[in-house]
Structures are given as C-alpha cells and as structure tokens.
Amino acid sequence: MRAQLRPYRREIALIVAFQFLQTLATLYLPTLNADIIDKGVVTGDTGYVIRTGATMLGITLIQIAAQIVAVYYGARTAMAVGRDVRAAIFARVQDFSAREVGQFGAPSLITRTTNDVQQVQMLVLMTFTLLVSAPIMCVGGIVLALRQDVPLSALLLVIVPILIILIGLIIARMRPLFRSMQERIDRVNRVMREQIAGIRVIRAFVRDEHEQDRYGEASQDLMDVSLRAGRLMALMFPTVMLVVNVSSGAVLWFGAHRIDSGGMQIGALTAFLSYLMQILMAIMMATFMFIMIPRAEVCADRIVEVLGTESSVRPPTDPVRELRSHGHLELRDVDFRYPGAEASVLCGVGLVARPGEVTAIIGSTGSGKTTLLNLAPRLFDVTGGQVLVGGVDVRELDGTLLSRTVGLVPQKPYLFTGTVASNLRYGNPDATDEELWQALEVAQAREFVERMDGGLSARIAQGGTNVSGGQRQRLAIARVLVQRPEIYLFDDSFSALDYATDAALRAALAHRTADATVVIVAQRVSTIRDADRIVVLDDGVVVGAGTHGELMDTNPTYREIVLSQLTEQEAAA
Known part of the structure; x- marks a missing residue:
C-alpha cells in the first residue's frame, strides 16, 4: 500500500x-x-x-x-x-x-x-x-x-x-x-x-x-x-x-x-x-x-x-522472440497435476501436430482433453515434460509472440460487451471490414450477422447472451480466424452446431487453414473422423493414435467411443 x-x-x-x-x-x-x-x-x-x-x-x-x-x-x-x-x-x-x-x-x-x-x-x-x-x-x-x-x-x-x-x-x-x-x-x-x-x-x-x-x-x-x-x-x-x-x-x-x-x-x-x-x-x-x-x-x-500472489505462469526472464520453425506444436512426455489433487490429469502425454495437418483429440469425459489444449497458450504450465511451439518451450517464448502464433477457441466461448466487429477484432485490431466478413463466411456466421440490426455494428451483450449458443461458437471461431495464427486450437468448438452447419464449417476451414496446424478436441466422431491423425486419451494417458480406419481396427477405446455414436456400417463408411 x-x-x-x-x-x-x-x-x-x-x-x-x-x-x-x-x-x-x-x-x-x-x-x-x-x-x-x-x-x-x-x-x-x-x-x-x-x-x-x-x-x-x-x-x-x-x-x-x-x-x-x-x-x-x-x-x-x-x-x-x-x-x-x-x-x-x-x-x-x-x-x-x-x-x-x-x-x-x-x-x-x-x-x-x-x-x-x-x-x-x-x-x-x-x-x-x-x-x-x-x-x-x-x-x-x-x-x-x-x-x-x-x-x-x-x-x-x-x-x-x-x-x-x-x-x-x-x-x-x-x-x-x-x-x-x-x-x-x-x-x-x-x-x-x-x-x-x-x-x-x-x-x-x-x-x-x-x-x-x-x-x-x-x-x-x-x-x-x-x-x-x-x-x-x-x-x-x-x-x-x-x-x-x-x-x-x-x-x-x-x-x-x-x-x-x-x-x-x-x-x-x-x-x-x-x-x-x-x-x-x-x-x-x-x-x-x-x-x-x-x-x-x-x-x-x-x-x-x-x-502478493505470483502467477504460476511466469514470464521468461530472457524471452525468445523468434521461432525455430513455424506452425509446429509438440508435447513431450507432459504431466499435469492441479494443486492439491491426488492424481495427475495428464501422464506422459506425447503429441506432435504439424502444419497442413488436422490433429484430433478424443476421449471420454474427464480424460484431460481440455487441459491438454490449454497448455499450448500457457493458460497453465506443465508440471512435468515440455510443450514446444515452433521448436521453443512455451515457458521461454515471448508472450506476445505466443499469442500471435497460437489461437484458441475455448470450450465455452465468451463474447465481450460491444459490437460484432469489436469482438472479431479482439485478436487483430487492424483487421478490415472485408477481412471480418471473410472470417464470418468461413465460420458460417455471415448470414445471421447480416440479419442482425447493424450488421458488424450490431450490439453484443456481456457474455454474448443476446445470441444463441451456436452463434456464439461461430463468432468465436470467426474471431480466431481474423487473428490468423499459425496454430489453431478448437476445444469442442462445434458442439452447439447442427450436423449440416458443422460439415459446412469444417469444409470451409479446411481451405482457410490449409497451411496452418489445426488441433481439434471433439466429442462427435463425425467431426474428427477425417482428421490426418487422431489421438485417443483415457484417464490422462494416450492409449492410441492413428487415422480413423487404423484406430477402428486396433484400438478398443476408440472403437467403443465410435460405436456409442454410430452403427457399424456408418463407422465403416
């Protein structure tokens, strides 16, 4: 004082x-x-x-x-x-x-x-x-x-x-x-x-x-x-x-x-x-x-x-301001345990995501999917192992560079009081109106934004309570697209969308993020079955990795998840 x-x-x-x-x-x-x-x-x-x-x-x-x-x-x-x-x-x-x-x-x-x-x-x-x-x-x-x-x-x-x-x-x-x-x-x-x-x-x-x-x-x-x-x-x-x-x-x-x-x-x-x-x-x-x-x-x-409380995520004393490679995300033998918890949420997790590929993470509720995704933008710091972005440990990376490189759409998207435009420009204040409309189109949000009174200038209430859950998710996806990071992290960001909108959005995303690294956490098998690589988590441990077809043949955990949502014929299609 x-x-x-x-x-x-x-x-x-x-x-x-x-x-x-x-x-x-x-x-x-x-x-x-x-x-x-x-x-x-x-x-x-x-x-x-x-x-x-x-x-x-x-x-x-x-x-x-x-x-x-x-x-x-x-x-x-x-x-x-x-x-x-x-x-x-x-x-x-x-x-x-x-x-x-x-x-x-x-x-x-x-x-x-x-x-x-x-x-x-x-x-x-x-x-x-x-x-x-x-x-x-x-x-x-x-x-x-x-x-x-x-x-x-x-x-x-x-x-x-x-x-x-x-x-x-x-x-x-x-x-x-x-x-x-x-x-x-x-x-x-x-x-x-x-x-x-x-x-x-x-x-x-x-x-x-x-x-x-x-x-x-x-x-x-x-x-x-x-x-x-x-x-x-x-x-x-x-x-x-x-x-x-x-x-x-x-x-x-x-x-x-x-x-x-x-x-x-x-x-x-x-x-x-x-x-x-x-x-x-x-x-x-x-x-x-x-x-x-x-x-x-x-x-x-x-x-x-x-x-007097210091953040557990401390800025590096000598921050690295240049990446060794672009769009490369790697988790090396990662452990994470919440303070006071009896057991670790993640144990020895290894994962590599590369530019031009879609990496999906699937698992039962409580398997640690969201926690894993939150480690890349340093919402938490690992308690063991390393998280590398562009070949550099995130704990040594300059915070501004990390935020420009990694874009996260959280499980519960949050919108701020203001307008559609002010929310979309949150990660890129210099974005033009044309760029905002392009991002909205990819996120399958252009149509409903055009119907709103004022379009890009339409008011958004605190938390986005004046739009539906699906609209909030699409605006949050558009916001990260405006930022144009090298690594996109989608944490169950399609859960509130109907199947047709989900499919259209993923198809549009594939073109927009063709050169970027995309990591998707999802509960729906239909959302991730076409991913280049699927990582299966169970109780914080990686129990399988591969394509949809490979995992259906070799991984009982993945097969159980798939068959709980699809029939045998649908899963094989």
Missing part, C-alpha cells in the same frame, strides 16, 4: 502543512477568548476587545481556508490512491493463470477490487482529514491547558486514559467481526453470481425457492455479523460522550472552586474548558479512525494477498 502513496508525497506534504496550520489556529483561539474576558470585558477595555476580536476573525478565516485546501487535496489524493490500487489489482489478476483465478474465485476478486478498495480509500481520506490534526490538537490542547491552570490539568491524567482504555476494548472486539463481514460479502456475491449465471438451470428445475433460501441464508449471515459490529460501533459514541460530559462537569466543579479561592480567572476556566473539549474531540476524531481501521486493515490484508 505504501507503493501507491509514494507518487503523492508532494500532495501529502501540502495536506500535512495546511492541517497543521488549521490546527494551530484552532488551538490559539481559546487563548485569545480568555484574554478578551480577563483583560477586556472584566476591565471594561472596549478597544482591546475589538482588536483581539479582529485578530480572532482573521485567524478564523485562515483556519477555514487551510481546512478547505487540506480537505480538497486529501479527497483528491484518496480518490487517486483508490484508482491506483484498483489498477494494481486488475493488472495482477490479468497476470494470473486459471489456477490463481480459481484459487481466489471471481466473486472474491470482484469484492476485493470494489468494496475492499473503497474501505481503504475511505481510511486514507479520513487519515488526511482527521488523523493528521488529531494528535496535534491533543498534544497542543494539553500543553495549553497546563498553561491556563496546572492543578486543574490533573483531571486530564484521569480522563484521557479512561477514554483510551474504553475505546481500545471496543476496537479489539470489532476487528474479527469486520474480517468475518468481508468473508460474508464474498459469499453473498458468489451466490448472486451463481444465480444470475445459472438462471436457466434454476428455472428448468424449478429451484427458485431453494435458491431464494440459499441467498437468504447468506444475506442473513451477513446481516447478523453486521449487526454485531454495528452494536459495538453504536456503543462507542455514547461511551465517548459520557466521558466528555462527565469530564466537563468535573472541570466546572473544580474550576469554580479555583475561581472562588482566587487561584484562577473566569477567562482561564473558559479557555481550559475549550481545551478540554478540543482534547476530547481529538480523541473522538481518532475514534472515527479506530472504527474504520479494523475493517480497512482486513480489506488491506485481502488486497495485499492478491497483490
């Missing part, structure tokens, strides 16, 4: 200077007020009263101006710090692999970027506007109270420690409640996100009441913790005011006896009472901070946890 404050040292210095000036002005006013009473009103010196009053007016104007400047710079700096922290979190999350994103969870990362940053931002603002002046006012008030009357100042030795102890006891109980509150906010966000994303499933299974109960439970837990924290916060202010009122009564009581004995003047008692109020108000201002500090501290810890 200090790194985010470092660029604003000049602004912080200005805030401290003007807060110091404003506090000094506030401290000096009671002394002038005492002088007016004791040296002007009591003696009847009207001229002294006017002159001192004019001085007080001038000091008050300085006090107001200094406070305005301090608050302005304080608010501006606090907002800038919040902006910088959010940017730092976003940049760090952008570097995360899928492993770290899964570790934190999307709802928690959103909460940390919004709610947690807001709490820290408010603490920074309160620090600049209150905490700077509070210690100066407290110490200065004590010194000036002693100057008015030393014996009466003995009351401060009792009042201040009692107030600090009471506040400390309350604060100690608040901190664990605030941590629990932030965790429950995460849970509410998680449940809400799941319900929004899974609304169709909820409606299909008529589970509305169940989801309402689940959200109600999460919301009730948050309310219970918030109420406990709120009760402690509500207890703090009456505690402070009780000490303030009791101490004011004690000062008036003992001060009256001092005046009666001639040891103190009326103006001095008035000034002493003002300084007592300033001391207690300084402690009360610090109390505002103490209320916020536990929650902001928890939020800061959560933010630092994100900023």
Whole structure:
C-alpha cells in the first residue's frame, strides 16, 4: 500500500502543512477568548476587545481556508490512491493463470477490487482529514491547558486514559467481526453470481425457492455479523460522550472552586474548558479512525494477498522472440497435476501436430482433453515434460509472440460487451471490414450477422447472451480466424452446431487453414473422423493414435467411443 502513496508525497506534504496550520489556529483561539474576558470585558477595555476580536476573525478565516485546501487535496489524493490500487489489482489478476483465478474465485476478486478498495480509500481520506490534526490538537490542547491552570490539568491524567482504555476494548472486539463481514460479502456475491449465471438451470428445475433460501441464508449471515459490529460501533459514541460530559462537569466543579479561592480567572476556566473539549474531540476524531481501521486493515490484508500472489505462469526472464520453425506444436512426455489433487490429469502425454495437418483429440469425459489444449497458450504450465511451439518451450517464448502464433477457441466461448466487429477484432485490431466478413463466411456466421440490426455494428451483450449458443461458437471461431495464427486450437468448438452447419464449417476451414496446424478436441466422431491423425486419451494417458480406419481396427477405446455414436456400417463408411 505504501507503493501507491509514494507518487503523492508532494500532495501529502501540502495536506500535512495546511492541517497543521488549521490546527494551530484552532488551538490559539481559546487563548485569545480568555484574554478578551480577563483583560477586556472584566476591565471594561472596549478597544482591546475589538482588536483581539479582529485578530480572532482573521485567524478564523485562515483556519477555514487551510481546512478547505487540506480537505480538497486529501479527497483528491484518496480518490487517486483508490484508482491506483484498483489498477494494481486488475493488472495482477490479468497476470494470473486459471489456477490463481480459481484459487481466489471471481466473486472474491470482484469484492476485493470494489468494496475492499473503497474501505481503504475511505481510511486514507479520513487519515488526511482527521488523523493528521488529531494528535496535534491533543498534544497542543494539553500543553495549553497546563498553561491556563496546572492543578486543574490533573483531571486530564484521569480522563484521557479512561477514554483510551474504553475505546481500545471496543476496537479489539470489532476487528474479527469486520474480517468475518468481508468473508460474508464474498459469499453473498458468489451466490448472486451463481444465480444470475445459472438462471436457466434454476428455472428448468424449478429451484427458485431453494435458491431464494440459499441467498437468504447468506444475506442473513451477513446481516447478523453486521449487526454485531454495528452494536459495538453504536456503543462507542455514547461511551465517548459520557466521558466528555462527565469530564466537563468535573472541570466546572473544580474550576469554580479555583475561581472562588482566587487561584484562577473566569477567562482561564473558559479557555481550559475549550481545551478540554478540543482534547476530547481529538480523541473522538481518532475514534472515527479506530472504527474504520479494523475493517480497512482486513480489506488491506485481502488486497495485499492478491497483490502478493505470483502467477504460476511466469514470464521468461530472457524471452525468445523468434521461432525455430513455424506452425509446429509438440508435447513431450507432459504431466499435469492441479494443486492439491491426488492424481495427475495428464501422464506422459506425447503429441506432435504439424502444419497442413488436422490433429484430433478424443476421449471420454474427464480424460484431460481440455487441459491438454490449454497448455499450448500457457493458460497453465506443465508440471512435468515440455510443450514446444515452433521448436521453443512455451515457458521461454515471448508472450506476445505466443499469442500471435497460437489461437484458441475455448470450450465455452465468451463474447465481450460491444459490437460484432469489436469482438472479431479482439485478436487483430487492424483487421478490415472485408477481412471480418471473410472470417464470418468461413465460420458460417455471415448470414445471421447480416440479419442482425447493424450488421458488424450490431450490439453484443456481456457474455454474448443476446445470441444463441451456436452463434456464439461461430463468432468465436470467426474471431480466431481474423487473428490468423499459425496454430489453431478448437476445444469442442462445434458442439452447439447442427450436423449440416458443422460439415459446412469444417469444409470451409479446411481451405482457410490449409497451411496452418489445426488441433481439434471433439466429442462427435463425425467431426474428427477425417482428421490426418487422431489421438485417443483415457484417464490422462494416450492409449492410441492413428487415422480413423487404423484406430477402428486396433484400438478398443476408440472403437467403443465410435460405436456409442454410430452403427457399424456408418463407422465403416
């Protein structure tokens, strides 16, 4: 967090200077007020009263101006710090692999970027506007109270420690409640996100009441913790005011006896009472901070946890910026295991895909097909073996070069808020409209895009929810075609297409990607039966490789998959 404050040292210095000036002005006013009473009103010196009053007016104007400047710079700096922290979190999350994103969870990362940053931002603002002046006012008030009357100042030795102890006891109980509150906010966000994303499933299974109960439970837990924290916060202010009122009564009581004995003047008692109020108000201002500090501290810890987490996919220290060969993808004895998993997802996988060839990967659910495909663009890093693109280990390859070389169409295609054109240009911002239409035609998407209002300028909702699943898949395929990589990876990217569209798309792709390397993961045998080479995965192990005909004759696993979808005659055709 200090790194985010470092660029604003000049602004912080200005805030401290003007807060110091404003506090000094506030401290000096009671002394002038005492002088007016004791040296002007009591003696009847009207001229002294006017002159001192004019001085007080001038000091008050300085006090107001200094406070305005301090608050302005304080608010501006606090907002800038919040902006910088959010940017730092976003940049760090952008570097995360899928492993770290899964570790934190999307709802928690959103909460940390919004709610947690807001709490820290408010603490920074309160620090600049209150905490700077509070210690100066407290110490200065004590010194000036002693100057008015030393014996009466003995009351401060009792009042201040009692107030600090009471506040400390309350604060100690608040901190664990605030941590629990932030965790429950995460849970509410998680449940809400799941319900929004899974609304169709909820409606299909008529589970509305169940989801309402689940959200109600999460919301009730948050309310219970918030109420406990709120009760402690509500207890703090009456505690402070009780000490303030009791101490004011004690000062008036003992001060009256001092005046009666001639040891103190009326103006001095008035000034002493003002300084007592300033001391207690300084402690009360610090109390505002103490209320916020536990929650902001928890939020800061959560933010630092994100900023301090290194991605498991680390950029190379000396990146290779030139490929040894083009369009060549090779997996050498690859192992992959998720953190904490009992068994590896992939074990000793070897695969070679060459330009001008279509390599297909097929296997049962959970055999590791998607994980294997995600290793090439470094969404994960292997835990054993090597993944080579263009003859270079992907862990040594420049990230920009890797992204230009490998194009992935994920199993669940995602479209961003914007237009058809903005989504298609995601991998190639310089693509012309003609290139976009060509890609759409190959992806069998031109017809429905032309029917959309605006064509390439047609609006796309977040996640592509305003188009069908098949249309999303075709737009995602068109997007990677616009990028024109050397290696195309299709992760079950034809599953939402009907057989006629699937066949037409694969025929068009064959011409467009004739010189490129194509790797297809598919569940449909019809999609991959014409591939140059088919790799069969079973429980993370390669159990066969060859053409459709070869595998039908020699590989029982492949034959079982094929015959679960086709008849013997269809498989042999």
